[in-house]
Amino acid sequence: MGHDGLTSWGVELRLRDLSDAHAHPFRLKPTSEDLEEMAATLGLSSVKKVSFEGKMVPVGKRDWRLEGVLGATVVQPCVATLAPVTTRIDTEVTRTYLAELKEEHASEEEVEMPEDETTEPLPASLLLSAVAEEALALAAPDYPRVEGAELAVTQFTESGKEAMSDDDAKPFASLKALRDKLGKDDT
Structure with missing residues (x-):
């Protein structure tokens, strides 16, 4: 990780090794190969201009919160005409990683709590590119349409x-x- 927080796309972040004294900025810029791979994985025609930046913020001594912004341009086939539809995506990404997230033994009261999808158990290492990919999959339109196209x-x-x-x-x-x-x- 460079001083400006620039991280290469496929690098894993070892959260336990990060100092909890301050936030750690990150900025990911995928290569063209990374973009092709991401488009294939997500079933998109192409993915362009992806940037994922933000910071890992320490929460207490062992937990972390990711606060980031994902920007991307995706091209998908129109559901009606198959013509390419380009969508610009800018989405905020927040995830909380808890060292003590208990999944199995929830007591009766806890069961009724709504599940927070942004909270996950603290991983040994975090693949920021995977977080970006997941956020992109959620943000890309399900039924892209060319202007004026009707099914x-x-x-x-x-x-x-x-x-x-x-x-x-x-x-x-x-x-x-x-x-x-x-x-x-x-x-």
Whole structure:
């Protein structure tokens, strides 16, 4: 980790080795190979201009809070036309890592507490790029659409029946992909 807090993409941060006397800034800039890999992992056409910066803030003697901002430009196929849709993402990322997070033996009262998805057990080492990737997956639009594109699905609705939603259409998309793949194998 350099003095300006610049960290290379795939580097693990050993939280137990960090001094708890002050916050530790980080700034991640993935290489073009990292971006290609991320796009493949997340099922995006491409990922550009990713930056993940923020700081690891000590909480007490053993716990840590990550406070960061993820910026990225993602390109996905439009759900209606398959034309590329570009989305700019700027999202705040917060995670709390607790040394004493008890998962198994919750007492009766604790069970009813709403689960906080941003709180996790303190890992021996933290892969900041994995946190960034997860945040990007959550922030990318589920149904990207080209301006003005309408899904053709709604035209096939009989009167008096409910229109098919994107979620209903999804299983068929994967079946079609499978059928196309199987069709190609025959030739």
